[in-house]
Amino acid sequence: MTATPTPRGRRPKHLPDGRAALLAAAIDAFSQLGYDGANLRGIARGAKVDASLVRVHFGSKEQLWRACVDALEAALAAPGEHLRSLSLDTARPVTERLKEAIAIIAAHAVNHPEHKRFIAQQASETGDRGAILHRQLVMPVYEAMAPLIVQGMQAGVVRAEHPAMYFCVLVHALHPPPGSPVLMQLIAPQVGGDAFGPALVKQVEWLFFADPNAPKG
Structure with missing residues (x-):
């Protein structure tokens, strides 16, 4: 052909x-x-x-790759700044701010599914590309949210050994595999299709917050 x-x-x-x-x-x-x-x-x-x-x-191909990273970084600027402001707004209850942070990350996952795919595919890069990926796409978001996670740990509503591990698992939970809404529609229509996003956020909130008054195992 x-x-x-x-x-x-x-x-x-x-x-x-x-x-x-x-x-x-x-x-x-x-x-x-x-x-x-x-x-x-x-x-x-x-x-x-x-x-x-x-x-x-x-x-060149290298410059094109770097332009891709710059574009993804630009898309992270607004949500990253919002996460940073939540970390600083200590007058509000930490649980309330953590729920808002989850909603921000979830919204970015819906609007920019390519972001996680790009990082996941390039995560094993070493040398200059690995350093660029780490510096521009990973650390800015983690550094914006880490203080909020620590505040949650101190308040007893976040159970984590290290804020980085909590952040890693949280981000993965909010970026389910492509096709998850369709699959869930077949398994449980009430939380599938268009209802999948809100149901996922609610489930993540339940899983990622602990009752500070509950006995610790």
């Missing part, structure tokens, strides 16, 4: 511009295939642009 040539020239108005399309396609490719598995021609095909535009907009 002869491949359909990638169209050249001006893109239709209903499609994102070439740079934005390449960035979205690259995030998807790196999330699924990793850095070594993704290739520029495949990314260009996914973006429906000519492969030469990768060099025009980004210069």
Whole structure:
């Protein structure tokens, strides 16, 4: 079968511009295939642009990868700042603030599912890429929320040996595998489909908060 040539020239108005399309396609490719598995021609095909535009907009595969990290970091700026403000707002009950933090992380997971996939696929990276991933996508969110987790531990509503482990498990719980709402619709329709998100947040709240007055095992 002869491949359909990638169209050249001006893109239709209903499609994102070439740079934005390449960035979205690259995030998807790196999330699924990793850095070594993704290739520029495949990314260009996914973006429906000519492969030469990768060099025009980004210069190289490495620079394209870094642009993907920058885009994901930018999407984290607002929720990260919100988490930081919750950690500082000690006048409010810590349980109330932790529930709000869970809602923020859950909303980001719904709106940006590519974020966890990108980190999970690239987590084994070492050298410069591993350091960039750690510095730009992992630590800012953890450092924003860690004081709040510690406050929960001190109040007895969070049971954890270390705030980092609590954070890790919490984030994973709020990023279920793709297709979970559909699967849950088959198992238990009342918490599947459109009801899955709110039900997941409620379940996480129940699992991740402890009664400070309950006996400790």
